[in-house]
Amino acid sequence: MDLTLHVWRQNGPEDSGKLETYKAANVSPDQSFLEMLDEVNDDLIKKGDDPIAFDHDCREGICGMCSQVINGRPHGQQEQTTVCQLHMREFNDGDEIFIEPWRARAFPIHKDLIVDRTALDVVMQAGGYTSCHTGGIADGNALLVGKPVADYAMDAAECIGCGACVAACPNSSAMLFTSAKVAQLAVLPQGKPEAKRRVKAMTEAILSEGFGNCTNHYECEAACPKGISVKFIAKLNREYLKSMIPSSTE
């Protein structure tokens, strides 16, 4: 198939950037979206032009590196699919495709489709962990975790940290991302002792890093390549409220 691409080109964070148009010819339906872009780039290189810069690494949908808004939707139209797993059979001959970077105040653009997502790391550093030391830990079976709890924690833990939720949100909120970690650790016995401190610190960090607040649009869940549910945002809110109420030991 032959396609027309409109790709966001921006040379550094200070540049204003604009959409450039390219042709992608003889695209095979079995190719992935990124393999299609590889070929466009090969053509650009042969013409002596600057190829399109985009983040990618594992190309199997798990590292969370790839980050493109395709026709207005983070990771494109296929549900629960990262860009690297999106295949060209989802498109038709003659299609026009618009490709843009994640757009959010907290994600400055490095170049073209590559953004800086350090802010997500900062949110994690605020409290996305249990403060356990290496070594000296009791046997793994000393802590019983019922299957429903383990499954709930795993549903939340599947987040790949790509930032599509932020890119999809009209407020550029990182609430889904944050809530997934808060919820995972809040339900597990090993995360409970620090639950209050964690939810406070992480929600403070999302505000100080320039993410917006959540106003229940649910765009994040729709865009999430791992199908992380907004129920975890409700869980975060409950955990946040709980953190305001002092316990008898405080």
Place this chain on the structure above:
Amino acid sequence: MILDGKAPTGPIETTWDKHRFDMKLVNPANKRKFKILVVGTGLAGGAAAASLGELGYNVEAFCYQDSPRRAHSIAAQGGINAAKNYPNDGDSVYRLFYDTVKGGDFRAREADVWRLAQVSNNIIDQCVAQGVPFARDYAGYLDNRSFGGAQVSRTFYARGQTGQQLLLGAYSALSRQIKNGSVNMFARREMLDLVVVDGAAKGITCRNLVTGEIESYWGDAVVLATGGFVNVFYLSTNAMGCSVTAKWRATKKGAYMANPCYTQIHPTCIPQHGDKQSKLTLMSESLRNDGRVWVPKKAEDTNKHPSEISEQDRDYFLERKYPSFGNLAPRDIASRAAKEACDDGRGVGESKRGVFLDFKASIDRLGQSTIAERYGNLFDMYYKITAEDGYERPMRIYPAPHYSMGGLWVDYQCMSNIPGLFVLGEANFSVHGANRLGASALMQGLADGYFVIPYTIAPYLTSITPGQIKTDHDAFKESQESVQQEISKMLSIKGKKTVGELHRALGNVMWEDVGMARSDASLKHALKRIPEIREEFWTNVNVTGGAMELNQQLENAWRLADFLEFSEMMATDALHREESCGGHFRVEHQTDDGEAMRNDEDFCYSAAWEFKGVGKAPELHKEPLKFENVKLAVRSYK
């Protein structure tokens, strides 16, 4: 030269405990005087940086990705081994040790393997404490599954994303140390040189991948945890950015590269679909727990829909050839058997390079919902890539390059022959011998990072004065200049070939000549072709863009330049090793029924190669291997 791994002696069960006591310690007040550089933040590097930071050392950590959470450890699916013996099925530390030595086809150092098996149980406990959501049963206990090369269920898992969950555990521990200020994280940096002063590792030179700046970092010790090199085959299951670069730059500074010919070809990957493909996708070996591997008995049936091929016309070749291990035969053996079936004209799929992985029997026995719960994400992934429903018709799989058992030579301390340069995880060569068993890579990465390097780095540190060499030393300036010169040279060629085209050309040679089956003639052919492609690279490559900007073509170019040198050492190693063992199969050395034939008399050693210059023959150093606990025997899974 004969190398000494300095492994402790005495009864194997006591080696690690005794050695831990014998090693010198750095007292807590002195730890903060030392700075340690950790390059790579996957399971090994992330766990090491977090644990060393926690102990009080100053740590600087580096990764080429935009965040330490994205290292390729994240893509490991199936699980992590430990000798917990929770299922009461006969496992023990000794059995895990035994299986790993045997699985590696008797080409690993026994004491290192013992240590790995011993600390395996601590890893599970550590990860549970971090909140890794391992699979649990209804009573709340940790669940296990089986993996290749073992007859016990010792693999712990978190759905089909075990690597992701373990990496996020290490990343969370690392994040905590970054917050505490004990680890300084430098993302989007790639190490392009090792700085060696008076024979000891004292720092690294990096390129800032966003600004293009060449940066110097000093450290009292350098820890490389930079993963494997199978992207030398171009198509592999590794992430696009995985390369040999950090290891190769260390090799060019004098570190020995051990057993580079030991590469793992993983049997359960999705077959290649065309020549435009950029990478291959692995599906977890755990699928072989419930999937049966087969091809049609007759070549003329290969075009039929699998449901039209009757039971008696199917060849369940792993069950036939290896009745006691069946579909869970080790990776090297399962891969070769698949290749053999396809070479025999019985491969399936458009390319005829594929075998079936059939879940019908398991679905009939357990129900589709149980299979979906175990492997749902893998079936989804298979569907996205092939547009075929694995529940409805058998999946098609074919072997693909996946892991490198070979890597930088290290002694029992995980220190290379360059004092102060430590190497962890896939980047070193130590525990997997000539073949790695499934669910052992995650185990090794975390063992090295959490429970080995925090102890084994101390004796070296006590032997030096901290902070003696800093970035104002001439060696850092010289290193920066040489990196800058190389980059300028690459950018100035402005030839006709893209980096991708030349990488594909190298990959073809490596896959055909240094792949699953190697011969004297094929290896000599590779050794002729590699310098030709390298020559073409340095005269006819076109690297666009400039040095002082984000330039992905330039990144790919230096990675390929290193592969073009390293691949020659790899082929040289394969040519010199006149035996078949594990992932290294020389067609001249096989039994009548096509099994690998080792030559213990002449090759019971690790081959550590010293770089002598581009295009010059490397020098071989041998570390003899002694097997005092697991008796050298023909490795049989029949």
